[in-house]
Amino acid sequence: MQHPVRGHPVLLRRTGLASAAVAAIAGGLWARTGLAGMAGDAAGGVLYAVLLYLLLAFAAPRTRCTAVAAAAVALCSAIELFQLTPWPAQWAGQWPPLRLVFGTTFNPWDFPAYAGGAAAAGLADRLLRRSPVSSNRT
Secondary structure: OOOOOOOOHHHHHHHHHHHHHHHHHHHHHHHHHHOOHHHHHHHHHHHHHHHHHHHHHHHOOOOOHHHHHHHHHHHHHHHHHHOOOOHHHHHHHHOOOHHHHHOOOOOOOHHHHHHHHHHHHHHHHHHHHHOHHHHOOO
């Protein structure tokens, strides 16, 4: 009997991406509560971009890593710019978990963190997709 995931590269890829997303969420929550000041802000921005990369790659598993990374940076940047409006803070006041999704305060230093996080996720994804282990799983 064939293993249910083996032989299905998209399903295997999505399983890995989902697992990595859970780890990114855990790391982001830890950074938010366990790191103070700029270190926590930077780590949170990097991990936010990594999470968005993973979610976008999950949605489009055959898309090139560079395109997914660019889309993740664009989405992170759009959300950051959205913080210049009063809506994210208002929504977070109505339902606090939205603070983790949209943030509430614009910070221009988040843009380099987003670029670094998406680039790191894209590079890691590209290397893992090319590794002998991932290509010999079928």
